[in-house]
Amino acid sequence: xxxxxxxxxxxxxxxxxxxxxxxxxxRDRYPTTLMPVRTQMKLADGIFLVMPCYDREGRGLGIKxxxxxxxxxxxxxxxxxxxxVLDPSTGHPKLSMPAAYLTDIRxxxxxxxxxxxxxxxxxxxxxxFGTGRQARAHLQVLRRVRNFQHFLVSxxxxxxxxxxxxxxxxxxxxxxxxxxxxxxxxxxxxxCTCTTSPSPLFDGNLLRAGTxxxxxxxxxxxxxxxxxxxxxxxxxVVDTLEGVLAEAGDLLIPLKNGIITRNQIxxxxxxxxxxxxxxRTNPTDITLFKSxxxxxxxxxxxxxxxxxxxxxx
Numbered sequence: 001x002x003x004x005x006x007x008x009x010x011x012x013x014x015x016x017x018x019x020x021x022x023x024x025x026x027r028d029r030y031p032t033t034l035m036p037v038r039t040q041m042k043l044a045d046g047i048f049l050v051m052p053c054y055d056r057e058g059r060g061l062g063i064k065x066x067x068x069x070x071x072x073x074x075x076x077x078x079x080x081x082x083x084x085v086l087d088p089s090t091g092h093p094k095l096s097m098p099a100a101y102l103t104d105i106r107x108x109x110x111x112x113x114x115x116x117x118x119x120x121x122x123x124x125x126x127x128x129f130g131t132g133r134q135a136r137a138h139l140q141v142l143r144r145v146r147n148f149q150h151f152l153v154s155x156x157x158x159x160x161x162x163x164x165x166x167x168x169x170x171x172x173x174x175x176x177x178x179x180x181x182x183x184x185x186x187x188x189x190x191x192c193t194c195t196t197s198p199s200p201l202f203d204g205n206l207l208r209a210g211t212x213x214x215x216x217x218x219x220x221x222x223x224x225x226x227x228x229x230x231x232x233x234x235x236x237v238v239d240t241l242e243g244v245l246a247e248a249g250d251l252l253i254p255l256k257n258g259i260i261t262r263n264q265i266x267x268x269x270x271x272x273x274x275x276x277x278x279x280r281t282n283p284t285d286i287t288l289f290k291s292x293x294x295x296x297x298x299x300x301x302x303x304x305x306x307x308x309x310x311x312x313x
Contacts (some may be wrong), residue, residue, distance in 0.1 A: 004097040004309060012308035013102065015141045016107040018301055019116075023273050025111070030270040032057040035295040037246045040220075046070045047220075053295035054088070061088040064298045078196075083302045093289065095306055097297070102305070104133050106297040108141035110192045110239060111192060111214035114289035116145040117272050118237065119190050119212040119281055124149045127188025129181070129201050129276040130156035131164040134194035134216060138150065139168050139176070142190065142214075151176040154184035154201075182206060188238065193217050193225040205230030208213070209284040215250055217293045224249040226288075228259045234288035236265045237272050237280050239297075290304055 008269045013271065031053060039050040049066040065108045068277050072078040080255065081099035108246050126134045126148040139151060151174060155161035158178065165178040185191065185202035188211065193201060195217040203226050207213075238244040244251055244265075254260045267277035269289075 001093045002074040002095050002309070004102055004305065006098045008309060009099075009305055010095050013105050013111075013301060014145055015109065015202070017304060018105050019112050019141070019144060021104060021115045021201055021300040021304055022109045022297055023116075025296050026043065026269045028054050029058060030296060033296050033299075034208050034294040035240075037078075038293075038295065040247075043067075051293075051295040053296060053299040057295075060299050060303055061086040062295075062299045062302050064103075064295065064302075066103070067098070069144060080221075083298060085302055085306055093158065095302075095309075097302065097305055099302075100133070102246075102298065102301050103281055103293070104137040105141065106301040107134060107216055107291065108137035108307055109270045109301075110139050110297055111216060111289065112145045113273060114214060114237060114269065114291075115142055115190055115212060118287040118289060120210055120280075121146075123189035123212070125152060125187060125189045126150075127154070127179075127184040127191045128194055129154050129184060129192065129197075130194035130217065131157075131160055132194065134271070135164070135192075135217045136168065138192045138194055138214070138216075142192070143174075146190065146192070148225050149174070150182050152179050152188055153177070154179055155182050175303075177263055184278055190214070195225055197225055198223040200227035200230075201225050202230075202242075203227065204231070204233060206233050207233065207286055209286065211286050211294050212289045213286070214281045214291070215239065216286060216291045218250050219247050221247060221252050226250050228254050228257075231260055231264075234286045235268065236288050236290065237259075237267045237279055238265055238289070239269050239291040240294045241265065243294055244290055248290055250290055286311065 083099040085095040169176040
C-alpha cells in the first residue's frame with residue numbers, strides 16, 4: 001500500500017478538475033454506485049463517520065473515515081480524515097491518503113456544481129457564513145463557476161471574521177468584507193452556510209429574490225443553519241435524498257413540523273446535472289442546495305489523486 005501526504009493530495013486536486021469530476025460522477029456514475037448512508041458513531045470527543053463507496057460499472061472501491069472533533073481549539077483541528085482506495089477484487093487497501101483537504105475541496109466542488117446549474121448568470125456577490133476550512137474552500141472554489149466581484153464573510157467572532165476577510169482578500173486578490181449576519185444574508189447573490197451552528201444563522205425573510213444558497217454545515221437531525229422562512233421560500237435540491245432524510249436537520253426539522261413536505265424537495269444532484277428536473281424557473285426564484293456530503297464525491301476525488309500519483313484506482 002502506498003501512503004500519501006496532505007501535500008501530495010493538495011498538489012493532485014486542482015479545483016477545476018474536481019468540479020468536473022464531481023459533475024461527471026453525479027451525472028454518469030451515480031446510477032451504478034453503491035453507497036450506504038454513512039455510519040455515525042458518537043464518541044467521547046466527537047463524531048466518527050464511515051463512508052464506503054463502490055462503483056459497480058467502473059469498479060472503483062474506497063472508504064473514508066472521519067473524526068469530527070468536539071470543541072476543537074482551531075478549525076484545522078476540527079476534522080481528521082483518511083481515505084483508502086481499495087482493490088475491488090480483494091478489498092485490500094492500495095492507497096492511503098489524508099482526506100481533510102480532499103473533504104474540503106470535494107464539498108466545495110459539489111456546491112460549485114449546484115451553483116453552476118442553479119444560480120443566476122449575473123450574480124456578483126458571494127457571501128459565506130463561517131471562517132473555517134469549508135468557508136475558505138467555498139471562497140476559493142465557487143469563483144470558478146461564476147464571475148463574483150465581491151465577497152462577504154460572517155463569523156461568530158467579529159475580530160476573527162475581520163482577520164479571515166483580510167487573509168482571503170490577499171489570497172483571492174479581490175475585495176472580501178467582514179459583515180454582520182444580517183448584511184451577509186441580505187446582500188449576497190449566492191450564500192453559503194459553512195458552520196457548525198446548531199441553530200439558524202439568519203432570518204430567511206432577509207434573503208432577496210433570486211438568491212441561491214449552498215447549505216453544507218449541518219449533518220445531524222437536530223441541528224440546522226437555516227430557518228423555516230428560508231426553507232419555505234426556496235426551491236430545494238439535495239445531494240442525495242437518502243443522506244438528507246437521514247441526517248439534515250435543515251430539512252428534517254421543518255418536515256417534522258409540517259412547514260414543508262417532501263414534494264418541496266424538487267431534485268437530487270444527479271437529476272439536476274442530468275437535466276431531468278427543472279428547478280430555477282425564473283430570475284426571482286430562491287434556490288437552495290442542501291448537502292450532507294456523499295461517498296461518491298470522495299471516491300471521485302480520491303481517483304483523481306490516484307491517477308496523479310500513478311496508482312491504478
